[in-house]
Amino acid sequence: MRSNDSPTPKNSKAQEHREIIIFTVKQIPAGKVASHGQVAKASGLPGYARFVGNCLKQSTASDLPWHRVINAQGKISFAENSEKYKTQQQRLRDEGIEFINNRVAMKKYRWQP
DNA sequence: CTTATGACCCTGA
DNA sequence: GTCAGGGCCATAA
Numbered sequence: 586m587r588s589n590d591s592p593t594p595k596n597s598k599a600q601e602h603r604e605i606i607i608f609t610v611k612q613i614p615a616g617k618v619a620s621h622g623q624v625a626k627a628s629g630l631p632g633y634a635r636f637v638g639n640c641l642k643q644s645t646a647s648d649l650p651w652h653r654v655i656n657a658q659g660k661i662s663f664a665e666n667s668e669k670y671k672t673q674q675q676r677l678r679d680e681g682i683e684f685i686n687n688r689v690a691m692k693k694y695r696w697q698p
Numbered sequence: 699c700t701t702a703t704g705a706c707c708c709t710g711a
Numbered sequence: 712g713t714c715a716g717g718g719c720c721a722t723a724a
Contacts, residue, residue: 597708599707599708602707602708620719621719622719622720622721625719632705632707633706633707633719634706634707635706635708635717635718635720636706636708636717637718637719638718638719639707639717639718640708641718642717642718651718655718656718656719657719657721658720662718662719663718673718
């Protein structure tokens with residue numbers, strides 16, 4: 586490790602990746618859903634699926650449609666008894682997305698950039 | 699359907 | 712520097 590290698594401590598690659606991911610998530614129109622890996626890939630960051638989830642959780646932007654981001658299985662990544670699950674499900678239903686057996690028909694509602 | 703395994707990424711202690 | 716954990720993913724059994 587170098588000692589004088591970071592002129593700006595706040596400068597992180599991850600920080601910029603966050604911006605891109607947030608930006609991409611904002612591009613998801615209402616009535617559509619996308620998986621974490623899909624968002625990551627659409628952001629030009631394949632393999633960042635996990636980072637996306639961690640990022641959305643941390644982000645507090647009100648204009649960020651985090652509820653439109655689910656896992657690749659078409660299911661919400663929270664526990665069914667969790668409040669977050671209910672909230673997300675309700676918001677998606679409000680946008681016209683229907684759930685079948687706690688699952689979304691990705692085939693139909695999948696966001697395609 | 700569940701469980702296991704390997705992969706790839708970042709954060710915080 | 713190591714280690715555990717997280718809104719993950721794909722494949723295999």
